[in-house]
Amino acid sequence: xxxxxxxxxxxxxxxxxxxxxxxxxxxxxxxxxxxxxxxxxxxxxxxxxxxxxxxxxxxxxxxxxxxxxxxxxxxxxxxxxxxxxxxxxxxxxxxxxxxxxxxxxxxxxxxxxxxxxxxxxxxxxxxxxxxxxxxxxxxxxxxxxxxxxxxxxxxxxxxxxxxxxxxxxxxxxxxxxxxxxxxxxxxxxxxxxxxxxxxxxxxxxxxxxxxxxxxxxxxx
Numbered sequence: 001x002x003x004x005x006x007x008x009x010x011x012x013x014x015x016x017x018x019x020x021x022x023x024x025x026x027x028x029x030x031x032x033x034x035x036x037x038x039x040x041x042x043x044x045x046x047x048x049x050x051x052x053x054x055x056x057x058x059x060x061x062x063x064x065x066x067x068x069x070x071x072x073x074x075x076x077x078x079x080x081x082x083x084x085x086x087x088x089x090x091x092x093x094x095x096x097x098x099x100x101x102x103x104x105x106x107x108x109x110x111x112x113x114x115x116x117x118x119x120x121x122x123x124x125x126x127x128x129x130x131x132x133x134x135x136x137x138x139x140x141x142x143x144x145x146x147x148x149x150x151x152x153x154x155x156x157x158x159x160x161x162x163x164x165x166x167x168x169x170x171x172x173x174x175x176x177x178x179x180x181x182x183x184x185x186x187x188x189x190x191x192x193x194x195x196x197x198x199x200x201x202x203x204x205x206x207x208x209x210x211x212x213x214x215x216x217x218x219x220x
Contacts (some may be wrong), residue, residue, distance in 0.1 A: 002168070008151075011090070011125065012013065017207055019053065029213075031096045032212070033220060035211070037151065038067075038201065038202075039068065040068055040069075041067060041068070041072070041128060041185065042070055043160070043197075043199050043211075043213055043214075044069055044126060044128055044158070044160065044182045045072050045073070045076070047158055047213060047215060047219055048124060048126060048158065049072070049076065051124055051156045051158065052123055052124045052156065052202060053182050054067075054123075055076075055077050055078050055079055056076065056079050056080060056091060057080065057123040057124060058080040058082070058120070058121065058122045058123045058124075058152075059078060059080065059082070059122065059123065059124045059126065060081075060082040060083070060084060060117075060122045060124070060125075060126065061073075061079055061081070061082070061083050061084070061126050062084050062112055062125065062126065062127040062130050063084065063085055063086070063112065063113040063128070063129065063130030064083045064084065064085050064090070064094065065085055065087065065090045065094075065145075066090050066093045066094055066097075067094075067128070069128075070083055070094065070098070070105060070125050071097070071098065071101075072096070074104060074105075077158045079114075081104065081105045081106065082105065082106035082107075082108060082117075082120070082122070083105055083106070083107055084108040084109075084110065084112060084115065085108075085109065086107045086109070086110065086111050086112070087109075090206065091107055091109055095107065101143075106120075112143055112146065112171055113139045113142040113143055114142070115146060115150075116146070117146075120150070121150060121152045122150055122151050122152065122155060122157075123151075123152055123155045123156065124155060124156045124157075124158060125147055125150065125155070125156070125157045125158065126158045127158070127159050127160065128160035128211075129160060129161070129162075129170075129211075131143065131159055131161050131183075132162045132170075132175040132176050132177065132178070133173060133175055134176070135174055135175070135176055137151075138190070140186055144186065144187055144188070146189065147218075148190065148218075150192050151218045152218070153220040154217065154220050155216055155217070155220065156192060156194075156215060156216070156218070157187070157215065157216045157217075157218065158213070158214075159183060159212075159213070159214050159215070159216075160211050160212065160213050160214075161175075161176070161177070161178045161183060161211065161212050161214075162175055162177045162178070162210065162211060162212070163177060163178065163179070163198050163210035163211055164177055164178070164179050164210070164212075165210045165214035166209055166210040166211065167209055178212055178214075179212065180193065180196035180212060180214050183212065183214050184214065187216060189219075190218065190219045191214050191216035191217070191218060191219070192216055192217045192218075192219060193214070194214055194215050194216060194217055195214075196212060196214040196215070197212075197214060198210060198211070198212055198213075199211045199213060
């Protein structure tokens with residue numbers, strides 16, 4: 001993509017918001033009243049199934065919040081699922097919704113820019129609407145380093161951020177908008193860009209938000 005004006009802050013450092021911001025969001029808003037809510041993440045599910053048809057693939061959903069993607073992946077018989085979110089309130093909500101099926105998922109609470117999955121390695125890393133909140137280059141680099149440590153060689157990284165015509169703010173916070181080349185540049189040459197697409201997310205408030213889906217393969 002070319003000739004795209006994308007706002008990226010360069011004159012100040014803004015760190016990833018701490019958990020109290022997101023705890024406040026999830027404690028005070030209904031699950032279906034946040035702007036990023038969708039009954040089902042159809043685009044994410046479709047691309048995950050294309051990239052990882054093997055139901056034994058290890059998949060992690062970053063910043064899952066209270067989304068139903070984990071439910072749908074379980075319904076599609078994926079066997080090795082993990083979820084990370086900075087909000088324990090969101091995690092507990094999703095676990096309660098899943099009931100007994102929650103035991104089939106690995107749950108992680110923490111800031112993705114400071115997290116460590118230890119020896120766990122993933123075949124696919126999915127992030128819808130977390131990375132664009134990282135307005136600090138240091139935080140973005142920490143995120144990419146965690147991806148490098150956590151995704152198997154030959155594995156996939158599926159990112160969904162605000163596209164070049166997406167919002168400039170979300171949940172009261174500034175965000176970064178990307179096209180596919182800009183997003184790939186942040187990750188670097190160890191990630192082979194495989195494809196991208198622009199989609200429109202219809203918010204519960206009746207507005208539209210442009211999202212960029214971009215998927216890469218980690219070099220062997």
